[in-house]
Amino acid sequence: QWAMAASLVKKYGVVPTNAMPESFNTNHTAGLADALARKERKDALVLRKLVQEGKTEEVEKKRKEFLSEIYRMTAIAVGEPPKTFDLEYRDDDKKLHLDKNLTPVEFFNKYWNINFDDYVCLTNAPDHEYGKLYSLPFEDNVNGGLPITFLNVPIEYLKEAAIKQLKDGESVWFGNDVLKEMDRKTGYLDTELYKTDELFDVDTYMTKAERLATGEGEVSHAMTLVGVDLDKGEIRKWKVENSWSEKSGRKGYFTMSDKWFDEFVYEVVVRKEFLTDDQKKLAESKPTPLPAWDSLA
Template structure:
């Protein structure tokens, strides 16, 4: 059958005469031709940028905490770990008297990877009775050992494995560029998942299955160590502060180092999220099935609330001298040279002559927005108590933006910020009460399960 024959049409097929009509329509549209001439030679972001709006986002802050250098996650998805370790170092740098002290992000990733491998294999054993093409195992197999994570996952790693100075477990080629290492680990773990599932369905004993799992984890440990190095179990800690003073901290384990040089009690914090979907009421706790890394660690827990509450509590923390970890959808409406966000900064609709306007709920519900990046609020500009803009410590090095720091107009917070981590004692009473209730359990593939 000739699909171009007018007498024989395939229902739903794109008709040639329609394409010809659209070509003619575009050719007769001077605005479309002008946009094409611009966008074929220049980035559409540059063409669509509202430059007056950009100039209106000032960089000054009434409350600013940072006077240190931004870190660099390089070609890895470790932003969530960088943001958390940047929060911890804001505390440690005071005790150490070292402005640009950093914890080892490589150390944190090493332990997240090995713990997450164990978590994944336990899931595969538990789900062994389901077929490989069931949606849950399919989803888990498709997202093995990603670099990203959520707040409760990093707390679980720090609680169990502590932290160390960056000088004791520095970056490696693979910690800064994780793709090849991750590919090998995924192959290893997917092979292990197949072997474990087969053993379970064939009726192998629990001890046999556990022995198989330990063998897979031993191989995982070997691959990780080849790529990332050996994490220290204990170390002698001596350092010079910024004034040249010498200090001897003695012999410490990573867990002792965390306790000795930070005062932030990680268990006192909770993650507030803005899930805009009506079926997930504000004031309720949420969790995501199969999302975690440390077996036996606290599950990922969110308190669903409105952006204004999130802003108020985050601003209070900054004014009190504490940076705030947050997660967002980082790419939309961002001017990439200066590092400025505003909800109405880039007008694609005007360039295309096509209505692209959507709400936050519509973007979440239809897969157009989710948590993609975690950073740290290090400042807020308040006018009569209301935030106008936010200072952000990114983890993309010091060569970009304002020496690695960005500025967020408050309008962007409403549209693209999804979560902030705050101390529980800053919560209003009704949100504290929600912590005692059983959370709504979301599917593993739910947008709120996206890894920052």
Template sequence: MKKGISLKKLESFEKDFDSNIANKIAMNAVTNNGINQAALNRDVYNNNQNAFSIEVKAGDVCNQKQSGRCWMFAALNTFRLQVMDKLNIENMELSQNYPLFYDKLEKSNLFLENMIETIDMPVTSREVAFLLMAPLGDGGQWDMFRSLVAKYGVVPKDVMPETEVSSMTREMDKYLTTKLREFACEFRKMKAEGKTVKDLRDAKEEMLNTIYRMLCISLGKPPVKFTWETKDKDGKFIKVKDITPQDFYKEYVGMPLNDLVTVINAPTKDKPFYETYTVKYLGSVADGDYPVKYLNLPIDELKKIAIKELKDNKVIWFGSDVGQFSERKKGFLTMDALCIEELFSTKFGMTKEERLDFGESLMTHAMVITGVDLDEKGKPIKWKVENSWGKDVGFDGYYVMDDEWFSEYVYQILLDKKYLNKKQAEAFKKEPIVLEPWDPMGSLA
């Protein structure tokens, strides 16, 4: 049998396509409107109405614009509710530019440290090639953000507002990445000249000074101490004076970072449930207080924990594969949003486990769960999701996620460890199994 596609076989493909008039109708619809628009299920509105039996009041929807900071926006959107409650404020935002600055600086340092650690590996090795691929992308995970907050605190958005670059990071990332790869090359040259690890670390200090300068020019200088003025719901003037970002977090956010843990759902054979995991090289703050660690649990246990938190008027940071079978503009993360199988006359039959194993799915985006609709037996039907793509998408920026989509495409949630049952809490104490750097659980939202 020949390995190639013969012209005769192409003729049979064409004959099969032309034999069904539905194929021509589908072709006309897609070529004129695009795949998702042509496949939009009009019944999705009736099947997934924007109403929920349990709902937490959140702030106004934010917009990360052309940046990959969803993980920061989602985390800060959970933090700001504490500030709003303590100061009786209708709405406020915490600066997303402030952690962006330090995330880039810390990732640069960690990258350079990893280049020193791997200095004896061939530059063509899989590990070094992986590290060089994206030294300091915008994405991240919860534990990375927690380490940033523990070290640098948070500030209101008025104190360090957005810049043109923070809202559109591609240019900055390009020049920072170019410089970091150049520094990695310099390390290799120094090693070839007989320089020691101490020499490399000494050189790293001046390299980081360059990165700091580039960040200040791009994002502005982050405040060391600040004064913030606002008004509460009753019009009362509030002045928070001469406070550090670290103290602002402690006094006005106050969520105990030690109590916040991450659980994942990775139903693959190489990751048994009730074990903890970390990922080699994954992080931002070198020697930080909070290395990446998560507990793998069955998906129904993630849902039960999330419902408990919502009932206690708490919102939930979570990571998912947002681009899978969803309708971005209309605001549906639902398995019935698009009639893709009907459009192409084929089934998409991979399981969650298979999608992870074969590179079809992983965590790509972080958002916040703010509500859930339960049936008469207390089982979830759909979930309310606060996104960070502005008010012009979804339901004024909010999305409806059905429970089946949660099962298939949600990978990670953040919770207070007090919501873990005894079995889960004991499991979380285990020493984490170290996953390879390219494992799908190391993906960045």
């Protein structure tokens, strides 16, 4: 979820790669993820048993113990971020600068002009009522962090807000179902890419609402909109930056058809200024909490 990453940066800041270089485990996270998942599942069995036995005080004690072990595993695998670091750089005029003893939070606040509270996650979930703000409280995993919320609106509003933000010079985070109608090598995202129904002489088409309701559709990946091709206001295609290295697509960039946006894009994160007046009011309203098994989860 976008709010998870925003909460981490807001709370802990960021560091440049020279202060904490990438390692094998940060570039190949599958092994660590597997070890953490196995540890957490075993811990869950212990905690559930304690709850069933009514040992509430022991639950919190064990939870803290398990979190400490999770932290140790992660620190061993990827290292601990530096508490302070020095930043040396040349500006556009080739003048040398040295900024000493920066904390990660100071670095972020000084060199980035970003207010995460200015952003809203617009979602297009046709199996839910439009014009409502929803939340996923069970996924709020950063203490004191931003709540995970979605303002559910028709798909055209996601496009309008995304285009406005792109025209303003800022890329757009978006959640999507990337494995549907996608070719990794060429980087094409197009609903006409594979003609499997014609091959088998069947009809497997489902609406977006039906795909969400059955689990066929999901937000499986996040990418970034970095461009849009417009012809007299009509959308021809979108330019997408992915995170699968330069070996995928055209040096890491994908081409997405507008129909693919309709079918497989579920979320865009945009600044509030690009919403309608009614949407701005809804974004400030009390959200309706969704259960853990909801299709938006």
